[in-house]
Amino acid sequence: MDGRIKVCKVGYYRSLSSDDGCRKCPLHSYSMKDGATSCDCDKGYYRSETDPAAMPCTRPPSAPHNLISNVNETSVLLEWSPPLSSGGRQDLTYNVVCKQCVRDTQRCTPCGDDVRYSPQRLSLRSTRVSVHQLQAHTNYTFQIWAVNGVSKHNPSLEQAVSVTLTTNQAAPSKVMMVQSKDITRHTLSLFWDEPEKPNGVILEYEVKYYEKDQNERSYRIVKTTSRSTDIKDLTPLTSYVFHVRARTAAGYGEFSAPFEFSTNTVAAPVVGAVMSSAVLLLLVAGCVVVLLLILIITFIITKRRTKYSKTKQTEEKNLQPGVRIYVDPFTYEDPNQAIREFAKEINTSCIKIEKVIGIGEFGEVCSGRLKLPGKREICVAIKTLKAGFTEQQRLDFLSEASVIGQFDHPNIIHLEGVVTKCKPVMIITEYMENGSLDMFLRKNDGRFTVIQLVGILRGIASGMKYLSDMSYVHRDLAARNILVNSNLVCKVSDFGMSRVLEDEPEGAYTTRVIKAIEEGYRLPPPMECPLALHQLMLECWMRERADRPKFSQIVNMLDKLIRNPATLKRTAGDASRPHPSTLHHAPSLGSVDEWLRIIGLEQYRENFSSAGFCSLESVLPMSHEDLAKMGISCSAHQRKILSSVQELLSGMHHRQDAKVPV
Incomplete structure (x- = not known):
């Protein structure tokens, strides 16, 4: 041996002169000359600063997929599946990017520092995050980025998945300032400004007040629809503490900070040191009259209570066995x-x-x-x-x-x-293992038979019939408020919005296609929906509430469908002509975004936009191949889109036919 170090040939390297020998370049790397001390990465592959020379070169991960959003007032829950490719590394994490978007424009700005993320926004290892303290009735776009140790070498939108959504109504913010005027011995007037963030129409204000030296639990409540009120029957020369809060359709906001005001001093003049006998006689007579009035009123109230008790007992006897009445x-x-x-x-x-x-x-x-x-x-x-x-x-x-x-x-x-x-x-x-019904159906799109879906509807209708029989009004029945257990049993939940308020007997919901609904437009039947089931939907959507079926009738109708499966085989698409209520009054949708929102596939907005499909006319000749090119590969979603396109096309022909003179 001459003591010389062996020179490594092309394709091999020696990182240190003390190494025993040459090593072959690791995966996705190469050396172009003899005597290399390291190997260069192939195009598109990288090493991080901490990767050893013997480690294969890697690349950034692909984008996460199956991003699902669930909006709860001004909070959002985001869930997704890991990327199909991790880039060959084990240090995969996720970053969340939040943007607030102006309605009907493409202008978006980063969310403010007041937005909160749970558990965190950056370097997430789990595939879910909750976002809180968003603004009500606001458009947001969320991007979920898959990140590993080499992502910074080649950042690309191909590593992110996004969703655009709109937050719901929320309770108003705090009333910041409360002031008083016209203070007397027994009364004072309060007034205040509207909350900085009303988050909807203010339905009423609630004023809570109590004596400063008394226990806060011994408070009284005054409600008003204006931004002022008169507080009466107060004690003279006493300090009171006041709190004010506002309520929208979403509920009450937080009470304001305490504001303290005092009534005026007693100013009773002294008429004389000695009362005359006439005055004394008048006082005694007055006391006797008051005492008699008290006795008469007590007798009347006692009699009425006895009568009410007997009436209530009679009503309870007339109730059907086992039926209870809800107590608010x-x-x-x-x-x-x-x-x-x-x-x-x-x-x-x-x-x-x-x-x-x-x-x-x-x-x-x-x-x-x-x-x-x-x-x-x-x-x-x-x-x-x-x-x-x-x-x-x-x-x-x-x-x-x-x-x-x-x-x-x-x-x-x-x-x-x-x-x-x-x-x-x-x-x-x-515990309901499968979560909310809307999320459950999205995750399992196309996996259930028509009979199974009708069975789910039957269970929900049965629960609502029970509530109706108890004289209870839910007021927020929606798929997001139905929970599903491991046996696919659906149960009505979320009773937070259900109280019927005396000053709001008619709870009202608003929608962006309200004009079309007033003109008679109704949603077309879902893909492969049985005709009998869609007819039941239309009956439930009748304009006049008296024309809509009761829950007991709905249960009976669904029972008949389940007992006669043949009635479920004819779908709405088999009808010779489109239903006039679904097509003749079809709304003039101005954008592809609105159309995708109505059919429940708004997550594909960017796919359509990137492919150049910017108007409804441009989507009419669409095919399976076009959808596949846009990355829409789920067969169930493809069928739903194409079915909706056919509905649009049929609707256009229907309206054109209606214009032909007879």
């Missing part, structure tokens, strides 16, 4: 009494919280286990009340338990109990 917990003078009456208190030692599965209006929603003495352990969902709550927030939170605790039906979410005697305050319900 908000009618209780002490809301805590309703909670004690309808919800069972559970010891925290029986509860084991396992993981966070969502974010609710008042705090986190978790899954866990409940083991009551003498019973088997079961899975449960646990709603928790976030720290720093006020007494009113606590009562509002627990009021849902007072509602659910009155129900006992296989298609209504079941209440296990509440925790009120320690923190955190909790509501425990049965």
Whole structure:
């Protein structure tokens, strides 16, 4: 041996002179000359600063897929599936980019610092994130970027997936300033400004007040639809504390900070040191008259109560066996009494919280286990009340338990109990493994038979019939508020918006295609929808509420369809002519975006835009090949798009035919 170091040939390298020998270049790398000390990466492949020379070159990951969004007022839950390619690395994480977009334009700006992300915005290892404190009725675009150690060498939109959505209405922000005027011995007038963020139409204001030196729980409430009110029957020369909050259709906002005002001093003049006998006689006579009035009023009230009690007993006897009537917990003078009456208190030692599965209006929603003495352990969902709550927030939170605790039906979410005697305050319900119905159906698009889907409808209608029989109005029946368990049993849930308010007997919903609906437009039948089922939909969408079927009738109709499966074989597409209510009044949709939103496939907006399909006329000759080129490969989604295109085309022909003179 002459002591010389062997020179490595092309395709090999020696990183240090002390290495035993030459090494072959790792995967996706090469050396072009003899004596190389390292290997260069192939085009499109990279190394990070910390990668050893022996490690193969890698590349950035592909984009995540199956991005699903779930909007809850001004919060959004985003979930996605990992990318198909990790780039050959194990350090995959995700970054979230939030943009606020101006309606009807393409202008978007980064979201502000007040937006909150749970668990975090950058370097996420899980495939879900909750975004909070967004603005109400606002368009947002969220991008989920897949990132690894070499992403910075070649950042590209191919590594991101995006979704555009609109937040819902939300409770108003705090009333910031409360002022007083016209203060007297027993009254004062309050006035205030509208909240900085009303987040909708203010329906009413609520004023809570109490004596400064008294317990805050001994408060009184005054409600008003204006931004001022007169507070009466106050004690002279006394300090009072006032809080004001506003309410929209989404509920109450938080109470304002405390504002303190005092009534004026007593100014009773002294008429004389000694009363005359005439004055004394008048006072005695007055007292006698008042006493007689009290006795008469007491007699009348007692008689009326006896009559009411007998009437109530008669009504209860006339009720059908087993049918109960819903009792509104908000009618209780002490809301805590309703909670004690309808919800069972559970010891925290029986509860084991396992993981966070969502974010609710008042705090986190978790899954866990409940083991009551003498019973088997079961899975449960646990709603928790976030720290720093006020007494009113606590009562509002627990009021849902007072509602659910009155129900006992296989298609209504079941209440296990509440925790009120320690923190955190909790509501425990049965656990529904498959989550909300809308998310469940999106994840399992095309996997269920028509009979299975009709069975799901039948279960929901049965639950709503039960509520109707109890004289209960839900007011927010939607697929997002239906939960699905492991046996595909659907149960009505989310009773937070259900209270019927005395000053708002007609809850109203608004929609962006409202003019077309007033003209008679109704959504076309979904793809492969049975004709009989679509006819039931149209009956439920009748303009006059008296013409719509009751839930008991809906249950009967669905039962007939299930017992006669042959009636479900004829689909709406088999009809000789399109239904006039779905096509003759079809709205003039101005964009492809609006059309995709109506058929529930708005996630493909960017696909259509990038491919140049910017008008409805341009999509009419569309084919399966066109959809595949745009990256829309799901056969169920392709069929839905093409079916909708056919509906549009038929509708245009129908309207043209209607213009031909007879």
